[in-house]
Amino acid sequence: MIALSQGSGDTVRNYIACSPGGAKVQSLRFRLTKLGGTPAPKVALYSSRGPDAVNPSILKPDLLAPGHQILAAFSRERPYTSLGEYSVVTDYGLLTGTSMAAPHVAGAAALLKSVYPEWTPAAIRSALMTTAYVVDNTDEPMTPAEFRAGHIDLKRAMDPGLVYDLRTQDYVDFLCGQNFTEKQINAILRQRGWHCRAELKVEDLNYPSLTTTTIKVGDKGPGRTVKFRRVLTNVGEGKSVYRATLENVPPTMRIKVEPKRLSFHCRKETKKFSVTLDVEEDSPEKVYCFLRWTDQHGHVVSSPIVAMTVPPPQ
Incomplete structure (x- = not known):
């Protein structure tokens, strides 16, 4: 038995109906997974863009994970699909949605917890967010407006260098x-x-992303100045020196990081820093850049800085 999609089924029916003397099977070829599509990854239309409805100044969702057409275990107690009057069951099925991305992240978090059992949930979230990648396979940047901290990269998350703990x-x-x-x-x-x-x-919530929002006035939001305070915990090499860099800063944003250099002498040591963000009045509704802390051991601790205007409350 072969289950076909609605479109493929219509094609087969039309072939049978239009074939003089009856339809004959010419060839049957199964399409395999197509690799190398561009651009990838990309956000599906059904994926949430945020911001958080309760507090839009916390960038949500935190990051992205695979969620489209995922081969997932399926219960035989629930029909996967129907063919006429018959129900089709299967042990595995292709499913799509945030309900498929969530278990990818949960599995990644479980693996990190098994390697670092002393880490808090916040430290695990930080490791996943600050090591996510933000460039697609065409070398184009992915914007935090859709990708938030980026796409999950478990290998890098295993050695984040620093974490934002809570x-x-x-x-x-x-x-x-x-x-x-x-x-x-x-x-x-x-x-x-x-x-x-x-x-x-x-x-001042010690979150891996730094976000400020204002209520929309007319076509654009008013200018604003905000100061973020953060604390970083060293979970990497005992002695490390991290330096701050800013990337993709738009002309309508001015940012000051103090201090720009953090020296750690042992594991679990903490250091404080602040980020002062000034956004001009004529700034677009969504502007962003990245703050990255890098050390001599190759660690890159990345945080999106986002300024958004949101509609007034209803």
Whole structure:
């Protein structure tokens, strides 16, 4: 039995109907996976572009992973498709959607956790984001407006050099700084007994991406100046010196990184830095660039810097 798509089925029916004296099979050829398509990777139309509906100043989704026509395990308890009055079951089927990209990322995170069991979920997320690649197979850059931190690269994530780490209390402080009520925070944390150590601004949440948003006014957003504060933890070689570089900075953005050099002497050592971003009033609705920390051992720790205007709340 061969299951055909609607389009292929229509072609076969038309061939039979138009063949004088009855149709005869001339040839039957199975199409194999076609490799080397360009440009790749690219974001499918159904994929979410964000921004986050609750807090657009956190770039979401974090990164991309394969999600189109993925060969996935399939339950025989659920029909894969139907042929007339018959249900077709299979052990494996081609599925498409963010539900296919998510297990790719979950599997990558599980592998990182097995190698580094002491890493927090935030450290694992950071490793995946800061090592993602942002150039497609035609050597064209992929924009954070669609690709966010980039496309997952598990091999590089195994040795990220530095990570942006977060602990439970950091998330609590972030919620406290977002004007949530005690009842709302209880619902999010699913626990009581928490306390606010400080009211953490979204700009100071130790996230691998740096994003600022303003409400759209007319055709463009107003200019803005924002200062991000971040902390990097050394998970690579004991002694490393990292230097900051900025890439693809548009003319409507001015960025200052302080300090521009971070020296680490041992593993788990932390260093602070700040990024001051100034966006001009006539800037387009979405502008971006990349902050990259590089050391003498070949590590590249990459973070997108994005400024967006968003529609006013309804």
